Amino acid sequence: MNCLRESIKQELINHILPFWMNLKDEQIGGFFGEVRYDLSVNHEGDKGGIAASRFLWSFSAAYRHTGSEEYLDCANHAYSFLKNHLYDEEFGGLYWLLDYKGCPLEDQKHVYTQSFGIYALSEYYRATGNEEALKYANKLFDLIEEKGFGADNNAYKEELDRQWNELPNEKLSENGILAEITTNTHLHVLEAYTNLFNASPTERMRERLQNLLDIFYEKIYYKETKFLGVFFDRNWNSILDIQSFGHDIEASWLLDDAIKALGLEEERYNQMVIDIAYNIASTAVLEDGSLANEEVRDERDLTKIWWVQAEAAVGFQNAYQRTNDEKFKGIVEGLWAYISGNIVDPREGGEWYWSVEADGTPTERSVAEPWKTPYHNTRFCLEMMERLDD
Template sequence: MSSVDLAALREIRSQVGDLLEKGIIPFWDERATDQSEGGYLTDFGADGRCQNTAHDKYLVTQARMVWAFSMFAEHVGSGSLGDRLRDAARQGVGFLRENFWDPVHGGWRWSTRRDGSPLDSAKIMYGQTFAIYGLSAFSGVTGDEQALAWAEETFDLFQVAASDLVHGGYVENFSEDWRPEGTVKTLDTHLHLMEAYTALANVSGSHIHRRRLQEVVTLICTHLVDPVSGAGRNQTAADFTPQPPVPVARTWNVERADGQVAATDTTSYGHNLELIWLLGKAGEVLGSPIAPELRAKLGDHALRYGVDWQYGGVFREGPHSGTATDQDKEWWEQAEALVGLLDLYELTGNREALSAFVSVWNFCLQYLIDRDTGEWRTRVNRTGMPLDSTLGSVWKGPYHSGRSALETLARLDRIIETWESTSSTGES
């Protein structure tokens, strides 16, 4: 590990800013809005061209696109580009409400065809959470009260239809009419519930939204992180008893290119690092720091087992203790690792986290970020060989890549400012 100095952070800050403003935002601004049917196109090949004219639309990605265009508009500010990004978000909200909302049973369908006609009307909590997230972001950026009302309506539905009143937390998978399908609970879904409730509570200021946010935070810290190893539990039974993972339909693990699901209980380094900073964000909204020791433990585990100190990047997953068993590197783990590692440094002052951040960034810049477009490839192997070079899909939009850039810039600005104020060299 090499020492990280102020000049290195300034250089990365410049690279991340350029990536966002000259790459990611223009890539999706120019391609994503479906001019003929509404909503968003997401299937883009390695060359950046649309590769699927049928273009089914998933709730998770359509809602994430609303979030991304809203936050890009806030980043850009006023002017023609900002107006265009807000318009892109606004039409996405309209497409969601018109085509994904189930007027009979309530809630949001999992998928539609390109024209918005229903394809899969199951109610999947993973996707439902992003409806709240996207609508809250749009309302926060534009002041749109109707979008906030729809987010609140979705939240209220969760409490009636999806709350597990016996064990706590939420049932995750339902049929069209909200009949439960399976009992598995996951860190993935509850992590994103926390993320959605954080966004909603931040915009609404409602006591009940803050209360439910606190409940999900407590549940995650109590049941979904192993207190011994500091590793997140991928799956549990309904009562939060840890169990080996089983394939669950309508998940990225099942639908990605190879569809492999680990045969033994594993942890996701990407989720663990993402959890560090999302817990921090929840704490900001709730007004007090959340579980600093647990967050530090999640980071220590990732530094020990998840970071590839030889080639750079973060491995996909591995056991709670020991060497990573899946050493491929997907875009989303790397994107979340960048933010989580910076949060870990700000939380603990551990310079190893900064060294890991630089290592992950350099790996991404060399192997995952497409130099022609600025968007991220989907997956490479440990040494950076492409395994899936597509730039967009029904699972992949600018949510991870764009959000990582926005959050990384904010943290780098804070760290650089602190270093500049204490030392001309950045050495403390």
């Protein structure tokens, strides 16, 4: 495993982070919004609200784990952009999308975006001790709880306008449906609250994080099949026959992180984490070592998406640590072999491909854009380095 750790560490410090550091926009702020498939930089690409938060989290986490000043410089740069351009001082919250100059293009306040703001700001606080960043994180927490939570159905809302009036959830729906509740948003609120609780715990935060665990166990996790639901109406009825393999295995370790942060010893939660991992291991790991993307109405998508592979490796490593089952260790090794041989872009100036098609060819899609940032693969590397140390 030491060889595995070293290989992953080298990928992070010599390949992933240098690629993103080179996109720092010194003139306007933030980071350039698009690198096309041919590796040309679009200096006028849009700068996503989620992307800006993910840049801040990635460089803050890299600095907290390594102490490297070059990552701190990028984290400070990302924080300045988020505070000065992304945060709406009039109505509160973070915008969905900015243009390349840092002006709002789409001013919706999606709960998903706010959660990434909390995740990033709390990580920046953990890395630097910046009290202002913690205040912004707590402002976003209060806004989500006040404006973005429905007590009537015990669910977090999705898309809202600039003034926090609810809108149809076009941003996080797909396959021809409009979902009033998504597992994706709940998962990233959980992720954000866990990090904020680790940074600066309060009893209110503990209660809200505990409630999220209960939501997952009671509403999202299907105890019969061991899958998670994906899209729901406002009464928590599933509205699409879909299994999202990447989200399930990502959820298994993020749920476990929340359990550990709260210091819980509840067998039902622990078993949920383990059962999800065993289920995805048995249903979605492919012969080449990769993880399938999803299955919609019994039609399986065999595209190998970068974030799915990264999150799967962390999820299965977590399962190995939970169970000591060598099966999971072998899956992790197979995933890294697939990632390093197929997802990592070997071209000069490349990073990771967005995905690899079922036939093994890279998808010709931008390698940096509002949804693709250093977050997933930086986190994979940092998590694996720490877990393999343990």
